[in-house]
Every structure is written in structure tokens, then in C-alpha cells.
Amino acid sequence: MTRKRRRLYIALSGLLCIASAAALILTAFEDNLVFFYSPSDVQAKGLPEGRTARIGGLVQEGSVEHLDGNRVEFVVTDGAHDLSVVYQGALPDLFREGQGVVAEGQAGDNGVFQAREVLARHDENYMPAEVADALKESGEWRPESGEGPREAEGQ
């Protein structure tokens, strides 16, 4: 067992680790990347069939409707386009009309998004980066109305 041999073994096992990790990552990327869509994206490109996706925007004022069987329906908007979302279960504490929201789920029948999860935030003034970008793209970004990320005041 010379020093050179040992170094070779270490390098080889290191390469083996890296190669297997790369293979695992690439296969996992194939199926497990969840893309984000704003309502405008959904309008333009549509949601992929049978794949998990995230959508986000503002919860439209007055759009939250409680259906039977514990289901909730609401409309997510980025100002330019709207998207109906149905979710079964209890909404997170910081879910509000007029606030940013991100939902994860799949495209359902007749254009209604079936959410499996509605993501809650720790901070009510926090705007998910995706939602902020989507609003900026559609020209609905109004940081002064308090729906943007907090300015330098800190929390």
C-alpha cells in the first residue's frame, strides 16, 4: 500500500460518490422539479397535465368561498389574469384576501387549480419572491400599498 496507491483509491471512491450523487440528482430533477406559474403564465402556456406545479399571486378580494366538505375556493390574480383554486382543508393562519399566496397542486377540470397545499408564512408582510416577480411582470406591483416586501424598517 503505497502513498500513491492510497491516493488513487481515495480519488476513485470520491469520484464514485460524486458520480452516483450526480446520477441521483439528475434522475430526481426529471420528475421532481416543481415549476412556478403566475396566472398569466397559466393563461399563456397552460399547466402541464398530471404534474405538480406551484401557482401564486394575490388572493382576489371577496373571492374566498367556502364550499361543502371543507373545501375552499378562491381566485388568485396577478392583475392581468385570474385563476380559480380549490383547496380542501384548513387554510393557514396568514391566508387573507388581498395578500400574496402560493399554492401547490395540479391542474384540475375546467381550468380550476386543485391545490394540495397552501403555503403559510411566518411573517404577514413577507411576499414570496415568485409572487413579487409575477406582480412586477403584470405591472400590478405596488410596494407602497404594503403588499411588497418590507422596506428597510426591519422586523
Next chain:
Amino acid sequence: MIPELGHFALVLALVLAAVQGSIPFVGALRGDSRWMDVARPAAVGQLGAIALAFAALTHAYVVSDFTLANVVENSHSAKPMLYKVTGVWGNHEGSMLLWVLMLALCGAGVAVFGRNLPATLKARVLSVQAWIALGFLSFSLLTSNPFERVANPPLDGNDLNPLLQDPGLAFHPPLLYLGYVGFSVAFSFAVAALLEGRVDAAWARWVRPWTLAAWCSLTGGIALGSWWAYYELGWGGWWFWDPVENVSFMPWLLGTALLHSAIVVEKRDTLKAWTILLAILTFSLSLMGTFIVRSGLLTSVHAFAVDPERGSYILGLMGIATGGSLALFAWRAPVLKAGGLFAPVSREGGLLLNNLLLATATATVLIGTLYPLFLEALTGGRVSIGPPFYNYTFVPLMLPLVGAMGIGPFLAWKRADLAGVLGRLRMAALLAVVVALATWYLQNGGPVLAVLAMGFAVWLLAATLIEWAERVRLFRIPLADSWRRARGLPRSAYGMSLAHAGLAVCIIGMIGSSAWKEELVEAVQPGDSLQIAGFTLTLQDVETRPGPNYRSTTGVFEVTRDGRTLGMLEPERRYYPVAGRSTTEAAIRTNGLGDLYATINEPPEEGQDWTARIYYEPLVPWIWVGSAMMMFGGILSLADRRLRVGAPRRAARQGAQPPAAAE
């Protein structure tokens, strides 16, 4: 007046850090012991000054001094005292103050306990420590001064984010920060060693206790955070592979690798450059964690108190620390000579495998965490990477690690007999297969990965017990002799066994709750009953109860099993009038084998049904038990005489040391 004193103390700490970062460093270069001796009083003084600043801010919170902007934004006079105190670090400015306090604590610890360190090494370590402090103190003073006054003090404050008014806030951030910052000591030692161009067994013995202490804190901090996220609804459960969770986990993974590679440096005087690199990367990942959490760069369920502007300052600090130290590494590492040789199957080989797998696992977590950023920068596409990604990448890398963990402690240094070791582990293998098959049968073929992982966890647990039993020669010699041997084993040996067994217990808990969780969401009225996992929950009443700064709506559930009353579950909805927000407080009842978890939500309109969410989470308590075992294993090891901070002296003899019986 007191806030100004605090502010002044913080500036004083900055000045002391500048002194500590320059004079001892020049002293070490010139070999001037008087210049080097400046480090110790400077480090202690810096701790004193920051502690004073921290005390001043705490005082402002305790007496509700609403002339301070920070107190106005994050406190309220009616808030319970516990949250007035913990609210000090429940915000950006205060948490940075806590961060520098922990940093100063570590620096002063090295200064006070490091009496046996060679003078130049100590001076350099403390200088590097002071450079880090300089960066963060200036960050605190220039961009996030906690002592800022408001021109027109309001009568009362805006209250702390109700979600943070939780006992979890008292312990989770301080422990986590102590862990993050504790790795700065290993980093400083690494940079100092590179400057000196010398790494030997003694160096590793000085670094190990610090790494171990940081690792224990980080383990505790992550476990508490996980527990908090578990009982807080909407935070994704005990582990969500959320960016903020990942960034605390990566330093833990690499820190674990560092802990093990430092053993090789200490015992066999080899893998030196690798260990140095691990020390640098571990702290760099801690800095990255701070940056990501503070900047809100990545979408997270745990994002609070974020500020993109100030994040760039930390990014700069991180760039300097990581880039500078890696450049130094590239320049100086070739100076470090490799020591003892070893065969691939040996204790060194096993520890190296541990390092390779942990480093690869860290890399997969890093890629999963940062990939959305890269993709957005390159293509503008926005993606998120959730738990399935990690189940396909991280878990398959961990299984061989867990398998190897069972074998590793049996291997001899230099060259080991793998077939012999496997022969001694026959019983463990048999038990693992039996448990895996039993699980498979009981859960009707359950998720394959869960069954497999269960087998691996049992293997690790059994192998760890067998290793201990062989050391005390249990049942081979009279019990009294075994007992004597057991008492004679070093504490670090028990530490290892406890930590390894803790990981096994932890894994069993993780499998249980991810694979066999039961969930029930129902609309209920008082009088309704729900059935889950053999338990019956009856909603007896919904009561309104007053709290110190909130109103609570409490659902009173009676839990019965086979007609026997087991107790009550009282989930709450709390409304905080000052913040104008509600929180959901889950009620949890555990029997050690599983948790009953209940929450209740108000009807959408008056007179309609309440919404009850009931979960049965099998084996979840094992996660906390296992984490506690890991943490106490570390503490036990830390209490070992050989590892006591500052105790070891540099050996006069160079080269390989006789391998000790235990570690």
C-alpha cells in the same frame, strides 16, 4: 440613557475586535509575546462589551421602553415576560446582536481555556476570530442598529409576531446560533494552522472539543426547530426540506464529517488538508445559512424578519471569509505533509468513507437548495424543489452511510479484517432482516424505501449495542467483571455509542411518521366523535378563554380507546388583537409510540361547523429522543478527560501515535 450605553458598548466591542484582530496578529508574525498577549484581555473585554449591549437591549424590552424603534416594532406592554425577553432575538437586529454575543463567547472561551495553546497559534486563532467579529459587529452597527430611537415614541408597541410567541423561540435560535458560530472556532483554528503551516495531532485535539461543542448545540438547535415546526401547523411538519431548514442542516452534515476526520488527524496524523478544508467549508456554510435566512433570497415557509438590502452585506462578508480562506488553503495546503498509511479496510478507511458520503450528501442538499436560484438567473424559470427530490437523492446516500456506521467502530486502525467483523455482526444483520420483514408484513408491503430504511436503522442500533457489549465482554466474563470494565470505559466511548444509537432511534422515528401517518379533516359540532388509529375523539365543547394578550377559542376533545378515557386534547385558536392576527395552537398527546395531534378552526360563518384536523403520527417522539441521545452523546464525549478544552499539550514526538483503545 441605558440604550445609549448599550450602543456605546457595541462600538467599544468593535474597537476591541479591531485591536484583537491586528496587534496579536502582528505579534505572531514578529514573535513578540507582549503583542500576542493583547489577544486575551481583548477577547474577554469584547465579550463583556457585547454582553453589556445585549443586557441593555434586554432591559429595554423588559421595561417596554417604546422610545426604541426595535422595541416598538416587536413588543407590547401586555406581552408575557417570557416573550418580552425572547422577543429580544425574535427580530432582525436583536438576532444579529445574539449572533455577535455567541461569537464573542466562543472567542473568549478560546482565550480563557486555551492556556496550553502555543502562543503564536493562540494569537492567530484569536485574530481570525476577531476578523469575523469585526465583520458582524460593523454589520450590526452600520445596517441594523438595535438601539435606534424613535422621534415620537408611541404609547404602546406593535407586538411580536404572534407565531413567534412560543416557548420554541426561547431555545431554538440561541442553540442554533451557538452551533453556527461555534464552527467559527474550527474555522479560525484552520486558518491559523494554514498561516503557521503546521497541523499535527495536538492541533486536532484542540479543535475537536470546539467542533464537538458546536455540533451538540447545532444538533439541539435543529431538533428544537424541527419540533417547533412540527407542532406549529402550516410549517410543513418536522422536516420539510425547506431552504431555511436545509441551510442549518448542511453545516450539521459537514460538521459531523469534520468531527470524524479530526479523529483521524489526531490518531493517525493524516487527512490533514482535508480536515482543514472541512473546517473552512463548515463555517462557510454557516455563513451562507445566515445570509439566506436574513436575505429572504429563497422562498421559504420559515421566512421572517428578512431584508434583501442588508443581505448583500452578509453576502460580502461571506465572500471575503470563504474566498479568502479558500485562497489561503490553495496556497498553503501543499505545505501540510500527509502522515500514516492505511489500507482501504481500516478505521481510517471507514472514517474516510463517512466523510465522502457526508460531503456528497451535503453537496446534494446544496444543489437542491440553490438550484432554483441558478435556474432563475440562467433562464428566468422559477422552480421549487420539495421533499421528493431529497427522498431520491439524500436518502439513498444515507443508507450506505448508516450501514457502514454499524461496521466502522469494529475496524482496527491501519488494517482491519472485514470478514471477521461481519462475522461478529451476524446477529445484528439477522435482527435487521427480521424487523424489516416484520415491518413489511405488518404494513402490507408498505413503502419499500421505508421498510429498507427500517432494516438499516435496526442494524445500526444492534451493531452499536454489540460493539459496547464486546467492549465490556458482556456474558463472556462474569457480570461483575463486565461491570468493572463498563465503568472503566472512557466517556468518549459512551458518547460515540449513545450518538450512533441516537441516530438509529431518530431514523426509526422519521420513517414512522413519513410512511405511516394518518390524517383526518372533518367538519364537527360539539358532541361529534372522530375515529383515528384506534382512538376515538369526542368534541365535548368549544370554550372561549382569556389569555394575557390574546383571546383563545379552545376545542375540548375527550380521547378514548376501547371505551377507556385516556385524557383530553385541547387545541386552540388564539386571536391577538394588537397584531390583529390569529394563530392555531395544536394539541398533542403522546404515548411514546405515536402522537395524537389535533387542531381546530373556527366556522367560516356563525352557526356552521367547526373544522377539526386530527393526525396520528406514529413514532414521532423517537425523533426527539434520538436527537437528544445524539446531543448528550456529544456532551458526554466532551466531558471526557482526554478531550477537555485546553487540556492537551502538544506532543514532543512527531508522527504516528499509538492508537488508543477507544476514542
